Amino acid sequence: MSDTMIALPLIDWLIEPLQYPFLVQAIWVSAFVGLVCAVLSCYITLKGWSLMGDAVSHAVVPGVVVAYALNIPFAIGAFLFGFGATVAIGYIKSKTRLKEDAVIGVVFTGFFAFGLVLVTKIPSNIDLFHILFGNVLGISQEDIIQTLIAGITTLVVILIRRKDLLLFCFDPNHAKAIGLNTQLMFYTLLSVLALTIVTALQTAGIILVIAMLVTPGSTAYLLTDRFDHMLGISIATSVFSCVGGTYLSYHFDVSTGGAIVVLLTVLFMVAMVFAPKYGILAQNSYRHQPIVDGTQGKG
Amino acid sequence: MPTITQTLDINVNNLSVTYSNAKLALYNASCTVEPGTITALVGPNGSGKSTLFKSIMGFLKPTQGQIKVGGLTVQKxxxxxxxxxxxxxxxxxxxxxVSVYDVVMMGRYGYMNLLRIPSSKDRRLVMESLERVDMTDFRHHQIGELSGGQKKRAFLARALAQEGKVILLDEPFTGVDVKTERRIIALLMQLRSEGHTILVSTHDLASISTFCDRTILLNKTILASGTTEETFTEENLSMTFDGLPMNIYQNSEVDS
Structure with a gap:
């Protein structure tokens, strides 16, 4: 009896929003975005490209503005500028003595600032707030189509190239030694990164997109030593947070992107503390054992 | 495992490498790694050993000169x-x-189609390679769970699975115990008898004469190259390790 007493309000809580078509739409769009981000997240975390993801997400802003001004799909402008920023970063790094983080910092803030200048000068009906923080509850049909195309392209590319991309993240030297084109893999991973950011733009906004690209993979990485499990856990936490965040956003009238990322972060913290092998609690109980590591010496 | 009919040499011709910070790492280096031999590459830290290795593997572009492997460019x-x-x-x-098995399977990627789906031959060769380095029992372990020697053997198994005729080992004896070192040496000698050409960069001067047919001494350029007996003279070594105490000959731990 008591089970149904607790279950009923929860079911109401879950079903009630479903009578609004815009909300149903927001839920499945954010679930889809969560899926795409979660898959890429595993590669980005393992490759150590979090800062690169942050850079790309900020660099798309001028692209979005230009695309609206020229009346072409926002996804095209965003992709070109996001990808262009990474090419610029690679070029500047190879031609100067600067370290990569400094180059990334200079380039992405430059792109972002240029976007801000454009958005205030070019007459358009772009809401800067929506670009920065997302607007999945008010997403238009056109934007859904663009989100789907960018997301499905990303998933297909990763599905086909998943083993090579994993090898590229793990050991690019070996990839080269067996005659694979590592330059191509580098740009493939950058392209899908830019595409994923385009996918997530409408849901999370450019400020929070990086959380959707880093947190699910990081949470999963703390919980397992196997890549296929990592992928599964990443997808589960991400889709759960996206759907849950959209519900919370409706019920408590809070920012959707914010609610999604707060959920993702809560799950991360739980994993960080309680993960069976790499959690803080487990690590503390292992502490008395010496770490055996056979790495020393440089060439 | 099938025996290899042809053996390949490595030919380095007038190689110079300058890094982007204008540091000259290697200049006018010319040497030949004879086919079907084990050749040691010896020099102090900062002598350009890693640079030469990376150039031979195509990981970095030399400023000048060329490298041929069996008459082919490195890329080919x-x-x-x-x-x-x-x-x-x-x-x-x-x-x-990734698990040990995953890592060894990566040695087979070059033989697979675009999706990298292993064939039964790929799986058989992976198991045989694991068997040869005695790592079959550890194949499901995540690579970080292994000891220093096991880690080396796992990556050696990957090289075996790849069936490369030329094998380069960068500091294979760093961080491994004497038992593992002997085991790796025995395996390298076996591979040599099957016709592989092997190049080993090492600090471990004491063990070189026990298994290396030829030795190349390096310090910014090639100082000596030839059979180990010819090159391994006190004079050559003091020229290579200029300024370092000569007890390095006995004590392989002197580095960095």
Missing amino acids: AQKKQLMAYVPQSDEVDWNFP
Whole structure:
């Protein structure tokens, strides 16, 4: 009896929003975005490209503005500028003595600032707030189509190239030694990164997109030593947070992107503390054992 | 395992490498790694050993000069799966979520189709390679769970699975115990008798004469190259390790 007493309000809580078509739409769009981000997240975390993801997400802003001004799909402008920023970063790094983080910092803030200048000068009906923080509850049909195309392209590319991309993240030297084109893999991973950011733009906004690209993979990485499990856990936490965040956003009238990322972060913290092998609690109980590591010496 | 009918040499011709910070790492280096031999590459830290290795593997572009493997450019030789590489331990991310089996299977990727779906031959060769380095029981372990010697053997198995005719090992004896070192040496001698050409960079001067047919001494350029008996003279060594105490000959731990 008591089970149904607790279950009923929860079911109401879950079903009630479903009578609004815009909300149903927001839920499945954010679930889809969560899926795409979660898959890429595993590669980005393992490759150590979090800062690169942050850079790309900020660099798309001028692209979005230009695309609206020229009346072409926002996804095209965003992709070109996001990808262009990474090419610029690679070029500047190879031609100067600067370290990569400094180059990334200079380039992405430059792109972002240029976007801000454009958005205030070019007459358009772009809401800067929506670009920065997302607007999945008010997403238009056109934007859904663009989100789907960018997301499905990303998933297909990763599905086909998943083993090579994993090898590229793990050991690019070996990839080269067996005659694979590592330059191509580098740009493939950058392209899908830019595409994923385009996918997530409408849901999370450019400020929070990086959380959707880093947190699910990081949470999963703390919980397992196997890549296929990592992928599964990443997808589960991400889709759960996206759907849950959209519900919370409706019920408590809070920012959707914010609610999604707060959920993702809560799950991360739980994993960080309680993960069976790499959690803080487990690590503390292992502490008395010496770490055996056979790495020393440089060439 | 099938015996290899042809053996390949490595020819380095007038190689110079300058890094982007204008540091000259290697100049006018010319040497030949004879086919079917084990050749040691010896020099102090900062002597350009790693640079020469990376150039031979095509990981960096030389400023001048060329490298041929069995008469082919490095890129062509790699496309034909002729060159296997066993990396230094500190070049590997040991926390990466891959198992020993996954790593060895990566040696077979060059033979697979675009989707990298292993055939029964790929799986058989992976198991045989694991068997040869005695790592079959550890195949499901995540790579970070292994000891220093086991880590080396796992990556050696990957080189075996790749069936490369030329095998380069970068500091294979760093961080491994004497038993593992003997085991690796025995395996290298076996591979030599099967016709592989092997190049080993090492600090471990004491063991070189026990298994290396030829030795190349390096310090910014090639100082001496030839059979180990010829090159391993006190004079050559003091020229290579200029300024370092000569007890390095007895004590392989002197480095950095």
